[in-house]
Amino acid sequence: MMKMLRDKDRYLSVILISPSILAVLIFIYGFIAWSMRVSLSKWKGLTADYTWNGLNNYINLFSDPRFHVDIRNTLIFTGVFVIGSILLGFFLAVFLDQGLKGEGFFRSLFIFPMAISYIVTGVIWRWLMNPALGSRTSGFNLLFSYLHLDFLKNAWHTTPNWGIAAIALAAIWQMSGYTMALYLAGLRAIPGELREAAQIDGATELQIYRYIMVPLLSPVTLSALIILGHMSLKVFDLIVAIAGKQLPLDVPAIYMWQTTFDGLFYGRGAAIGILLLLSVAVLIIPYIRYTLKTETEQ
Amino acid sequence: MKLNLRLGKNWIYLPLVFMAIFYLIPMYLMVITGFKSFAEVDLKTMWDLPHGIAFDNFLEAFTKLSPSLWNSFMMVIPATLISSALGSLNGFILAKWKFKGADIIFPFILFGMFIPYQSILIPLVQFMSAAGIKGLAGLVLAHVIYGIPITTLTFRNYYASLPQELLEAAKIDGADMLGIYRYILLPISIPSFVVVLIWQFTSAWNDFLFAVILTGNKEWPITVALNNMAGSQIIAWNVQMAGSLLAALPPLLIYIFLGRYFLRGLLAGSLKG
Numbered sequence: 001m002m003k004m005l006r007d008k009d010r011y012l013s014v015i016l017i018s019p020s021i022l023a024v025l026i027f028i029y030g031f032i033a034w035s036m037r038v039s040l041s042k043w044k045g046l047t048a049d050y051t052w053n054g055l056n057n058y059i060n061l062f063s064d065p066r067f068h069v070d071i072r073n074t075l076i077f078t079g080v081f082v083i084g085s086i087l088l089g090f091f092l093a094v095f096l097d098q099g100l101k102g103e104g105f106f107r108s109l110f111i112f113p114m115a116i117s118y119i120v121t122g123v124i125w126r127w128l129m130n131p132a133l134g135s136r137t138s139g140f141n142l143l144f145s146y147l148h149l150d151f152l153k154n155a156w157h158t159t160p161n162w163g164i165a166a167i168a169l170a171a172i173w174q175m176s177g178y179t180m181a182l183y184l185a186g187l188r189a190i191p192g193e194l195r196e197a198a199q200i201d202g203a204t205e206l207q208i209y210r211y212i213m214v215p216l217l218s219p220v221t222l223s224a225l226i227i228l229g230h231m232s233l234k235v236f237d238l239i240v241a242i243a244g245k246q247l248p249l250d251v252p253a254i255y256m257w258q259t260t261f262d263g264l265f266y267g268r269g270a271a272i273g274i275l276l277l278l279s280v281a282v283l284i285i286p287y288i289r290y291t292l293k294t295e296t297e298q
Numbered sequence: 299m300k301l302n303l304r305l306g307k308n309w310i311y312l313p314l315v316f317m318a319i320f321y322l323i324p325m326y327l328m329v330i331t332g333f334k335s336f337a338e339v340d341l342k343t344m345w346d347l348p349h350g351i352a353f354d355n356f357l358e359a360f361t362k363l364s365p366s367l368w369n370s371f372m373m374v375i376p377a378t379l380i381s382s383a384l385g386s387l388n389g390f391i392l393a394k395w396k397f398k399g400a401d402i403i404f405p406f407i408l409f410g411m412f413i414p415y416q417s418i419l420i421p422l423v424q425f426m427s428a429a430g431i432k433g434l435a436g437l438v439l440a441h442v443i444y445g446i447p448i449t450t451l452t453f454r455n456y457y458a459s460l461p462q463e464l465l466e467a468a469k470i471d472g473a474d475m476l477g478i479y480r481y482i483l484l485p486i487s488i489p490s491f492v493v494v495l496i497w498q499f500t501s502a503w504n505d506f507l508f509a510v511i512l513t514g515n516k517e518w519p520i521t522v523a524l525n526n527m528a529g530s531q532i533i534a535w536n537v538q539m540a541g542s543l544l545a546a547l548p549p550l551l552i553y554i555f556l557g558r559y560f561l562r563g564l565l566a567g568s569l570k571g
Contacts, residue, residue, distance in 0.1 A: 009475035013395040020388050020446050021403060027443045028410040031418035031425075038420055048424070092317060095310045106314050108557055114564060115553035117504035118523040120546045123528040127535055128340070138341035146345070173324065181561055184566065219478040227568045234414045237506040241525050256416045260331055261511070270420050277417035284412040288405050291569045 015202040032277065038270035057271035065270075070252045073164040077251070081175070082167035086224055088172060090217075094209065096180070097187045100290070107184070111177035113279050118174065122241020125170040128154035129242070157243050164249055167239055174238075179224050186220035187213065203257025226287045230280050252276050305488040328546075331539040332356060339536040355540035357409055363541050365516075366523035373434045373519055375439035378498040384442065385449020385494055386487060391456035391481050392450065394465055404454070408569070411447035415507055423511060429546075432441070439507060441502045449494050452566045456490040457483060489559070496556055497563035500549045522543045 005247065039058070042051040059066045086171065092110055096103050130139040137153075144152045157166040190213065197206050236253035243249050245258060252272050259271025331344065335352035360367075388407075391399050415422075426436045460483070468478050506521045513522065524545045528538050553560050 009395070010397060013391045013477055014397050016395075017388055017391045020384055020450070021407075024407050024444045024446055027422070028413065029406070029419065031421035032413070034421040034424075035417050049413075057378050088317075091313070095314055098306065098310055100310060100314075106318060109318050111551065111557070111561065111564075113321065115325075115500060115549045115560065116546045117506065117521050117549070119504070119506050119525050121324070123524060123538055123542045126528065127344070127539070128324060128327065128556055132341075136341060139362055143345060147558070152565070173321065175322075178564060179566060185565060190417050220370055223568055230412055234416075237521075240506075241528065244529060246398045253414065253416055256419075260420060264421060266375050268410055269416075273414070273416035273419065276414040281409075281413050284409065292405060 004257060026175050032274075035270045035273050035277075039274050040264055041267050041270075042083070043266035045266075048266075053153060053267060058265045058275070061271055062266065066247070066250060067252075069247065069250050070255050072251065073251050074233065074235075076162065076172075077164045077168045078229060080227060081171045081232050082228045084168065085171040085179045085228055086177040089181075089224065090183050090221075091169045092180040093187055094213075107180075108252060110180050113174045114178055116136030116174070118237035119172055119241045121174050122238050125173075126242045128207075128208070129166055129170075130155065131155040133145065145168045157249060159232075160248070164239075164251075165240055167235075167249065168232075171232075171235065171238055172240065173230065182220050182224050183217065186217045190216050191285040223287070226283050229287060233279055328539050328543050331536050332543050334536060336536070341532065341535070348554070355536050356523070356544070357526075358537045359541035359544055362527060362537070363520060363523055363544055366518045366520045367544065369412075369434060369513075369517055370519040370521075373437050374499055374502045375443075377438045377445070377502045378488050378495055380496045381442045381445035381449050381498050384446060384490060385451075385477075386453045386484075386491065388446065389453025389455075389457050390483060393454045394460075394462075394478075394483075395475060407447050407450055409447075410444065411451070411567070416445070419511060426512060434511045437473060437517075437519070440508045440512060441498070443503070445498055449498065451569070452494050452497070452563065453490055455566065456487065460486075477548040479498070492556065492559045493563045493566070494561050496552055497567070499552065500560070500563075501561075503549055 037050065040053055040055070042053040043049040061293055092106075101218060128139045130137075130141065131154075132138065133141075133153075140156075141153045145151060155163075157163040159166065181202060194216075195208055196214060198212055203211070233255060235251055236257070239245075239249055239251060245254050253276065256269050256272040256276070259265045259272070319523075327344065330346075330348055331339070332355050333351050333353075334348040334355065335350070336354045338348060338352075339355075346435045391397075392404055422440065426432070426439075447526060464482060468482055473481070474552055503519075504521060506518075506525065509522045510525075513519065518526075524541050525535050527541055
């Protein structure tokens with residue numbers, strides 16, 4: 001009787017979870033396979049065309065000047081965004097970990113931009129970073145004038161070649177609180193005895209952070225690097241909201257969008273999508289394996 | 299010595315306050331601009347406080363954006379409810395009712411959380427048009443399906459942290475799987491439901507990519523409508539600021555009142571929950 005009941009439950013559990021598994025199988029893995037097939041086709045135009053094109057879409061991309069701009073912009077964005085968010089997040093977490101009054105208030109304040117859409121952030125920042133000069137000066141540039149910091153005035157996202165770094169500033173504003181939260185959780189998990197033992201041995205506060213906290217936080221740093229890194233590969237909304245879709249600020253996600261849905265080059269668009277997926281997979285798959293492994297060990 | 303140490307730490311307020319200003323500047327600009335009267339709006343005085351409180355900008359923004367605000371609610375509410383319910387069921391089965399291969403399937407579900415949606419966008423559009431699923435219904439479907447990984451993960455981690463004895467005792471009493479779920483796990487899952495509901499609400503509300511590809515201008519949710527408003531030359535920046543505040547308000551209110559749960563969702567999203 002007991003056994004029969006168990007068997008019934010076992011079947012039921014499989015039946016109940018299978019719609020979700022099926023959905024993941026089709027809408028994620030099936031669609032990825034479908035995209036791969038499109039990326040190997042000559043499809044261009046409104047009607048589907050699966051004529052075999054080999055790796056030509058990929059090969060063409062690597063000699064495409066626009067794609068070179070995309071790779072360069074992605075690298076600059078990733079560098080500024082990831083390093084900026086990690087440094088800012090780390091220092092904010094360390095400051096907040098000192099047991100000061102008002103910690104909760106500051107913590108909430110630093111995280112709230114995470115709750116807002118990239119589109120909203122973008123719409124505000126496009127006015128903050130208004131590059132107009134002379135009598136039409138506004139945004140941060142105007143603020144710098146007020147503060148007599150005129151040397152800081154700049155063309156923001158319209159700076160030739162490096163404009164994408166200004167977009168990364170807005171992204172740091174939005175995401176550094178998240179890195180702070182990761183570090184704060186990491187700091188709280190470090191047993192207080194370690195700090196006390198080091199203090200007894202005469203270590204200064206700075207030494208405690210340099211030689212104990214930072215090494216112990218390296219798994220957090222690794223997670224932050226991976227999560228932020230994979231976000232910067234996918235960046236799309238923020239750029240569109242700040243600057244529209246202009247070539248100097250192009251990234252793979254925008255190129256994919258325009259070439260597919262505006263230009264109808266489906267084959268090429270799918271190839272960009274797959275390249276994005278591969279670059280994300282290189283970061284994320286080892287990360288998932290590592291996380292699940294440490295979970296089972298615990 | 300103790301006093302000295304205390305004074306020594308107070309300098310930390312300096313960078314904290316400085317950073318607080320940095321985080322608040324965009325909000326400050328959004329709020330003061332929103333409350334200025336049309337007559338007062340000028341880029342040259344954009345940092346000045348308004349002379350009085352006027353609602354011109356909000357009224358104008360609301361007239362333009364109210365259909366899309368409504369669309370957002372109509373889309374986000376079902377998407378959030380359905381994906382949370384699915385996540386709870388999946389998490390329960392994956393954590394407590396392991397069938398053969400459950401541990402193999404789980405990382406494959408997780409990976410779905412991180413994929414760039416550009417890699418499934420073309421098939422998604424093709425599928426929706428072939429299946430005749432249009433507008434908000436398609437958007438709900440997309441959010442439900444692509445929300446499965448994160449909702450499943452959050453619930454699975456929570457259920458896995460519960461002691462197995464809780465279930466064994468119920469089994470001995472003759473409860474079957476659904477009974478255990480309904481009468482034992484569900485009542486203590488409320489905090490996890492809050493985490494997941496908030497997370498799904500916020501991500502569906504803030505989404506732009508799926509919305510812009512799956513909806514036409516009658517069904518635009520707020521993010522798409524706001525972005526188009528900002529791109530237009532006709533609509534003044536002050537109205538855009540008021541519109542931004544309207545678009546930011548629902549997730550911000552949730553954050554203000556339920557921030558603790560929001561943070562837990564955030565950490566779960568990096569597999570650290």
